[in-house]
Ligand code: FES
């Protein structure tokens with residue numbers, strides 16, 4: 001039995017411990033905002049937080065998160081939207097939206113550590129997240145806006 | 154123009170849900186574009202449903218990121234006079250009704266056609282509905298309808314102070330005769346032409362948006378399909394003992410072409426699939442390689458092809474040129490790599506079939522389901538789900554066929570979900586293209602002749618046999634459709650010409666007295682399909698690079714040279730001039746930065762792009778800035794247009810700098826994003842989009858932003874280095890094969 005916390009709730013599972021966290025989140029816990037894109041930690045669609053750090057849930061066996069705190073896109077906003085999500089809307093970032101849960105999770109983790117990211121910081125933190133619809137320029141702008149608004153909400 | 158004779162009818166199906174209220178359709182009888190399909194013309198095509206507590210806009214186009222849900226809803230909200238938020242947007246199920254809404258002959262979304270096709274009918278539908286509601290209210294209040302006004306889904310009669318919601322009058326309106334529509338004065342538009350936020354933004358930033366992959370049907374099994382890595386191969390022998398014993402596995406099905414493992418969950422199915430021992434009959438393509446394909450193309454290119462454009466007399470002017478230039482341009486096969494891998498859920502019983510598919514072609518899905526189950530169309534329901542990127546990949550319903558086939562076998566709902574590797578290796582690729590070009594200029598530097606030979610496969614020859622059923626009248630049995638499909642494919646083979654192979658090449662707009670474009674049909678057998686902007690996506694690279702070569706051969710500025718040769722093409726010129734102005738073409742670029750420019754028209758829209766790059770000593774290309782201008786007629790949502798241009802540019806840059814599918818031993822060599830790289834945020838340039846004000850007919854915007862980017866970039870690299878890169882992906886570094 002593997003137990004961990006997800007979005008503040010404790011969960012236990014007895015699936016094969018090698019099962020990637022992604023599939024436990026999606027298929028067993030039923031939270032579908034976290035997406036499958038590559039299965040090889042190459043695209044970032046499956047990004048969630050483990051104790052606040054972004055991880056690629058497709059490539060982390062569920063056994064590795066035993067006792068840890070996981071946050072998914074569904075767990076970000078406690079009251080309304082976060083500044084990151086609001087900035088995403090303000091800049092009209094999503095197109096198909098499939099990559100955006102992962103993008104937002106990566107951006108949220110970046111801003112938690114670095115409230116004033118430069119373009120280079122954004123490149124470093126976000127280059128693991130692919131967007132085939134090409135929303136990168138807006139993602140960059142939205143991260144700057146979110147950074148600003150988090151300081152002066 | 155469309156017939157404006159609107160008639161109110163009930164839905165053909167689901168009549169029970171629409172007996173009350175107002176369901177409005179539009180009779181498209183006189184629209185010549187649909188003349189090929191008489192059966193569909195007489196049907197109503199309902200997009201709008203108004204009842205006491207909701208206003209539903211039925212979206213028959215597939216929303217796959219391009220923002221069509223928002224743009225079309227804006228048109229409806231505008232003429233119906235409701236707030237965008239008051240509309241409930243529902244995806245249409247597959248129905249022949251919606252074929253009348255498409256110029257592609259089947260219910261599908263592609264060819265940058267949605268706004269172009271829907272603009273007028275949706276305006277008519279919404280405006281008519283508003284009038285009928287107003288009339289119903291006026292009648293009840295015994296007032297003159299002309300004295301009533303509407304706003305945000307309410308009807309007001311200011312003199313008497315009476316007011317009521319649309320919902321309150323929907324039933325009464327449904328019983329009224331249908332008036333000719335009165336449109337809003339565009340000067341009073343609230344939405345159309347104004348930057349408007351996407352209707353699905355909130356769902357997409359909170360993880361609530363649902364995609365194909367999120368479909369869950371109680372009791373469904375998850376299937377992993379192992380396909381022969383060699384195109385066209387089949388199963389020779391199978392040992393599935395170990396896989397069968399793997400946890401969660403319920404069925405193993407050998408379809409002949411592939412082996413499917415069905416388990417309780419995706420991960421179980423995937424694990425079990427690794428335990429299969431399959432020997433393959435690799436079939437005819439076992440020895441195929443990119444190198445062999447190229448050699449065959451080179452041989453073919455030595456002979457004349459089928460002429461697709463001939464102006465003047467190239468042969469006799471070749472020798473008269475003051476200077477000539479010869480070049481070979483090449484582009485590789487490309488995968489779509491949609492962010493959401495292909496997937497589909499199907500449930501089949503003896504007398505019903507239900508499919509949930511992230512598809513651009515519900516019409517083709519219907520035909521696929523019909524052919525596999527043998528059921529009548531009334532027994533089949535195709536739901537279009539949310540879609541994680543289409544780009545043309547989901548115009549093919551191969552993954553739908555898989556789900557329906559497996560679900561028919563096991564009698565429980567089945568989900569098919571592809572891995573990224575399967576998605577990369579079993580795509581319908583952008584066709585490879587090999588091009589021999591030559592051109593000459595006269596004494597004064599003007600082009601004298603232009604010769605362009607295209608060698609490559611044809612999409613329609615492969616696609617039509619697959620799609621034809623959806624374009625046939627509904628009474629046609631699947632077997633006949635299938636036969637027709639084969640026949641149509643054969644016809645295309647026979648003609649050996651296909652617009653998608655030389656589009657963009659044969660319609661070159663430059664003033665050149667002698668032009669010859671010809672084409673060799675050559676299909677090595679690798680599946681090919683529609684890839685965002687189709688033939689234009691590669692042919693613009695050839696044409697816009699080569700015209701640049703001629704400009705340099707003539708010692709002229711590439712922008713000025715194009716300008717002169719585009720006299721008489723005001724819209725091409727309009728976008729070209731605009732980007733030149735915005736990038737400050739006539740002033741020097743910052744030190745170490747170089748510029749390239751290109752323009753291209755497709756799908757009725759005109760687009761130009763200019764690029765600023767720098768190149769490091771080691772040959773690393775850095776793109777600083779892209780400036781784009783688009784002329785696509787009147788704009789519904791300027792922010793949507795900008796997003797589409799940005800997206801097309803990033804997608805096009807992935808192809809220009811990175812994308813390449815290569816074949817070895819009949820198989821695709823690449824498998825995931827490590828060896829089929831796409832642009833990432835650190836490589837994405839600043840993008841500025843300028844929209845040309847236009848009163849021309851409305852055209853589309855999903856694709857036209859893509860073609861100019863590769864040549865604009867190649868031209869900038871030439872400006873920076875003096876090296877003319879004639880092969881995609883562009884690279885200044887010699888790569889080991
Ligand atoms: S699905 Fe996990 S990184 Fe791509």
Ligand code: FES
Pocket residue numbers: 094095096097098099100130131132133134135218492541542
């Ligand atoms: S929004 Fe479609 S992949 Fe990013």
